[in-house]
Amino acid sequence: MAGLPGSGKSTLAYALADRLAGVVLNKDEIRAALFASTDIEYSATQDDFCMEIMLQTAAYLFGKNSARNIFLDGRTFSRRYQIDRAIEAAEAFAQPWRIIECVVSDEDARKRLAAQAKRNQHPAANRDFSLYLEVKSRFEEIVAPKTVIDTAQPLEICLKLALTAFG
Secondary structure: OEOOOOOOHHHHHHHHHHHOOOEEEEHHHHHHHHOOHHHOOOOHHHHHHHHHHHHHHHHHHHHHOOOOOEEEEOOOOOOHHHHHHHHHHHHHOOOOOOOEEEEOOHHHHHHHHHHHHHOOOOOOOOOOHHHHHHHHHHOOOOOOOOEEEEOOOOHHHHHHHHHHHHO
16 A cells, blocks of 8 residues: 555555455554554654564465455555565565555645544654655655555545456
8 A cells, every 4th residue: 555644545455454354564553563652763764674574474474374465554655665675575475466556635635634633543643744745755656557546536436446456
């Protein structure tokens, strides 16, 4: 699941996991489980560490059931090396991979992020519109095959579009 903060990655990932009897591995939830609040950095190094834990967890789950759908969530995949690492892991696990890139207007993202912050709904304390703009400014185009979904549409339409990536 790729896309800027507030683009709807998690909402769509959990809907897909529910529909496909899959599991969501969320970087922000993993970080919150691994580190005390005083040790959370929101650094690239810590993000990469949490991603490796996600990939190890995926390997373990695939070892138990190779037909399971696993959704990697909570990372924007804004850098090419991040996408490359996820694809490399999927291929090492002999698993097919799909990239679903969630997009939304800046204004919709701003509203979503503000609403989530007001409800204290997200485990990542650094999630706000300034983070959105910072990640957007350095987002590297995803050149691997992908399905792009504008998540301003109703969830059921987004889910239907995402399911086409699964054949």
